[in-house]
Amino acid sequence: MSRPFQRIAIVGMGLIGGSIGMALYQGKIAEEVVGCDLNVESLDLALSTKAAHRVEKDIVKAVKDAEMVILATPVRTYPSIVKAMKDHLEVGAIVTDVGSTKSWVVKELETLLGDDNPFVGGHPMAGSEKKGMEGADRYLLENAVYVLTPHDRTCRKALEKVKSMVQALGARSLVLSVEEHDKMVAMVSHLPHMVAVALVDTLGEVTKEHPSVTMLAAGGFRDTTRIAAGDPQMWYDIACTNRNLLVEKIDHFQSLLEKLKREILTCGQTIQGTEEPLKVRLQKARDLRLSIPGKAKGLLPGIHEVIVTVPDRPGMIGHMARLLGDQGINIADIEILRVREGDGGTIRIGFYQAHEAEKALQVLSQDGIIVKRC
Amino acid sequence: MSRPFQRIAIVGMGLIGGSIGMALYQGKIAEEVVGCDLNVESLDLALSTKAAHRVEKDIVKAVKDAEMVILATPVRTYPSIVKAMKDHLEVGAIVTDVGSTKSWVVKELETLLGDDNPFVGGHPMAGSEKKGMEGADRYLLENAVYVLTPHDRTCRKALEKVKSMVQALGARSLVLSVEEHDKMVAMVSHLPHMVAVALVDTLGEVTKEHPSVTMLAAGGFRDTTRIAAGDPQMWYDIACTNRNLLVEKIDHFQSLLEKLKREILTCGQTIQGTEEPLKVRLQKARDLRLSIPGKAKGLLPGIHEVIVTVPDRPGMIGHMARLLGDQGINIADIEILRVREGDGGTIRIGFYQAHEAEKALQVLSQDGIIVKRC
Numbered sequence: 001m002s003r004p005f006q007r008i009a010i011v012g013m014g015l016i017g018g019s020i021g022m023a024l025y026q027g028k029i030a031e032e033v034v035g036c037d038l039n040v041e042s043l044d045l046a047l048s049t050k051a052a053h054r055v056e057k058d059i060v061k062a063v064k065d066a067e068m069v070i071l072a073t074p075v076r077t078y079p080s081i082v083k084a085m086k087d088h089l090e091v092g093a094i095v096t097d098v099g100s101t102k103s104w105v106v107k108e109l110e111t112l113l114g115d116d117n118p119f120v121g122g123h124p125m126a127g128s129e130k131k132g133m134e135g136a137d138r139y140l141l142e143n144a145v146y147v148l149t150p151h152d153r154t155c156r157k158a159l160e161k162v163k164s165m166v167q168a169l170g171a172r173s174l175v176l177s178v179e180e181h182d183k184m185v186a187m188v189s190h191l192p193h194m195v196a197v198a199l200v201d202t203l204g205e206v207t208k209e210h211p212s213v214t215m216l217a218a219g220g221f222r223d224t225t226r227i228a229a230g231d232p233q234m235w236y237d238i239a240c241t242n243r244n245l246l247v248e249k250i251d252h253f254q255s256l257l258e259k260l261k262r263e264i265l266t267c268g269q270t271i272q273g274t275e276e277p278l279k280v281r282l283q284k285a286r287d288l289r290l291s292i293p294g295k296a297k298g299l300l301p302g303i304h305e306v307i308v309t310v311p312d313r314p315g316m317i318g319h320m321a322r323l324l325g326d327q328g329i330n331i332a333d334i335e336i337l338r339v340r341e342g343d344g345g346t347i348r349i350g351f352y353q354a355h356e357a358e359k360a361l362q363v364l365s366q367d368g369i370i371v372k373r374c
Numbered sequence: 375m376s377r378p379f380q381r382i383a384i385v386g387m388g389l390i391g392g393s394i395g396m397a398l399y400q401g402k403i404a405e406e407v408v409g410c411d412l413n414v415e416s417l418d419l420a421l422s423t424k425a426a427h428r429v430e431k432d433i434v435k436a437v438k439d440a441e442m443v444i445l446a447t448p449v450r451t452y453p454s455i456v457k458a459m460k461d462h463l464e465v466g467a468i469v470t471d472v473g474s475t476k477s478w479v480v481k482e483l484e485t486l487l488g489d490d491n492p493f494v495g496g497h498p499m500a501g502s503e504k505k506g507m508e509g510a511d512r513y514l515l516e517n518a519v520y521v522l523t524p525h526d527r528t529c530r531k532a533l534e535k536v537k538s539m540v541q542a543l544g545a546r547s548l549v550l551s552v553e554e555h556d557k558m559v560a561m562v563s564h565l566p567h568m569v570a571v572a573l574v575d576t577l578g579e580v581t582k583e584h585p586s587v588t589m590l591a592a593g594g595f596r597d598t599t600r601i602a603a604g605d606p607q608m609w610y611d612i613a614c615t616n617r618n619l620l621v622e623k624i625d626h627f628q629s630l631l632e633k634l635k636r637e638i639l640t641c642g643q644t645i646q647g648t649e650e651p652l653k654v655r656l657q658k659a660r661d662l663r664l665s666i667p668g669k670a671k672g673l674l675p676g677i678h679e680v681i682v683t684v685p686d687r688p689g690m691i692g693h694m695a696r697l698l699g700d701q702g703i704n705i706a707d708i709e710i711l712r713v714r715e716g717d718g719g720t721i722r723i724g725f726y727q728a729h730e731a732e733k734a735l736q737v738l739s740q741d742g743i744i745v746k747r748c
Contacts, residue, residue, distance in 0.1 A: 174590075184584055184590050185590065187587055192599070194631070194634055195569055195573060198627055200662050202565065202630055204658070205626070206557075206558075210557065217562040220562075220566055220601040223598070223601065224569065224599075227597065232657040232659075233653075236656055239638045240638075240641045243638055247638055249576065252579070253576045257628065260624075261621055264568070264614075264617055264621055267617070278610055279610050282609050285570075289570075292591055292599075309512065315698075317708060318692055318705075320692075321691045321695050322692040331691050
């Protein structure tokens with residue numbers, strides 16, 4: 001069977017570009033995936049990890065005869081890249097991107113590309129605190145929401161082609177207007193990033209006085225600030241290209257934090273019989289947070305889990321996995337929750353089907369393993 | 375061999391109290407662990423999950439003849455609990471607690487307890503977004519930092535007894551002054567919590583206009599706000615009892631976020647040749663964040679990892695685990711990174727020793743499995 005695309009070029013073999021390359025290569029959607037980057041090491045790695053069939057440092061060679069070009073470099077580099085490749089694109093070749101802001105990008109690139117090459121803005125909602133081609137992963141975009149931002153004048157055929165590429169990645173297309181997209185990501189992505197940066201900043205000032213404070217940073221602080229380890233260049237570009245909506249959200253956030261602070265200052269002083277505002281706010285935040293779908297659970301089929309407690313010795317996981325495998329029960333997810341060498345551990349095992357979890361419960365407990373549903 | 379304690383009573387069989395009970399029960403440090411709670415279901419669960427040898431709803435019965443009483447209820451309930459049990463404590467029985475703030479607690483309880491019963495403030499630096507006895511876990515405090523806040527007048531013998539209890543939990547004692555403790559936790563725990571609450575609040579207001587915004591909340595937002603799902607009552611008590619230091623930290627954080635906001639507003643406008651302040655701040659935040667020890671890695675022995683990519687079918691994990699177990703290689707940690715039913719997955723496997731990881735690399739690749747060191 002012939003493949004839907006003859007040639008797709010990816011410009012920028014970093015975390016996202018590399019992951020897309022791997023998924024397209026394995027998804028067999030194109031006869032040839034061409035990877036382009038200025039960094040020769042990234043290109044070598046792209047070849048050896050099968051993120052591209054061919055690699056090119058030269059953008060003109062990379063985009064030659066490609067039906068689709070995917071821009072996966074920091075957004076502020078797009079204009080110079082498009083200027084360099086523009087005259088070498090096939091007429092009708094589709095250009096798309098993976099950048100985190102869309103208003104600025106769509107306006108700039110449509111102007112530069114003119115009528116010969118349709119542009120469809122894209123933004124896969126997945127990432128990692130890892131940087132570069134080393135962090136690329138064939139499954140990074142699996143089940144992720146992949147936003148596309150066409151408008152009235154966007155060529156429908158081009159949109160359909162980009163959708164088919166997204167489908168080949170195993171991701172889910174979601175069409176939004178550029179304005180909707182930029183507002184939403186300012187909320188769910190750019191604001192949390194800047195908040196995490198400011199939190200780490202605050203810790204930095206406290207460590208000057210109390211160097212041991214990082215020892216006390218339990219899971220809560222680490223989780224809250226994990227994203228602050230993201231690529232500074234990328235986040236700089238995001239801040240610059242979504243400046244107004246981001247600053248609006250920071251203002252919004254600050255006013256709510258200010259309210260919360262005032263409630264803390266007066267807590268315990270409420271008139272009898274009325275609900276304390278701080279309690280109400282904490283409860284509401286808990287409820288809303290719990291309503292947000294957990295790790296991939298909103299997108300993956302529901303996971304049914306059991307928790308086992310086992311001694312920590314060679315072969316224990318293998319032993320359990322074998323018991324389950326022998327019964328044809330597939331482990332969808334496994335996580336070692338806590339373990340101390342030579343003592344024991346708590347392990348969470350997830351299954352796609354409820355009846356698999358039930359069966360696992362039986363099989364494991366019959367073997368004398370401490371196990372419960374959760 | 376006789377056990378170090380005859381009887382330890384835990385007041386409050388929730389997440390922490392229950393986890394302590396399980397660890398002390400299994401650690402065989404006391405002849406009897408007594409669990410006390412007003413909630414009968416929690417007591418039943420405590421018995422059935424071996425978090426206590428005996429349970430009591432009545433505090434007087436619970437603390438009778440106990441050598442140590444561990445308070446594990448929300449901190450603002452301590453005074454009434456201490457008043458109720460005070461006249462029924464053995465002279466010399468040690469009282470300790472697990473509360474997240476210390477200045478207020480130590481002052482209140484020492485006044486109430488007087489000279490007959492030494493008090494040692496404690497705070498295990500571990501938690502979970504799960505609530506109550508259902509979330510209790512024998513390994514929750516394993517390898518956690520457990521802060522103790524004695525002062526000049528604290529009885530040394532009582533401190534040593536509490537330290538031996540902490541050791542039996544598998545946690546690590548860290549002695550700090552109450553002031554140091556309260557400042558540090560305001561930074562690493564209470565501030566991040568209030569920031570997460572304000573972020574969720576902001577999202578709540580945005581969802582009114584854009585209900586689908588939560589669909590876009592990728593890992594970043596979820597991680598940053600996970601702690602906002604914590605117990606509202608507990609966090610209310612924390613805010614009230616560490617009010618001034620917490621508000622000080624919120625102000626500190628707000629001023630740094632304000633600086634960051636101004637840098638975003640002027641980004642791209644820096645005079646040629648000087649470093650853009652926003653870039654510098656993002657880079658510094660990344661560097662500092664990366665310097666914070668990862669999940670338990672600061673406390674556990676170093677973990678050496680390999681990454682494997684395998685088809686997702688029944689028995690694959692068992693097959694790999696068996697290959698490793700047959701060679702006497704112990705899996706210290708395993709995590710399924712990404713998986714799609716019927717396709718394949720990326721799995722991270724951790725080992726305590728570098729040579730185990732090397733050997734695993736050999737064994738797995740000889741079996742035709744795609745594997746790399748990471």
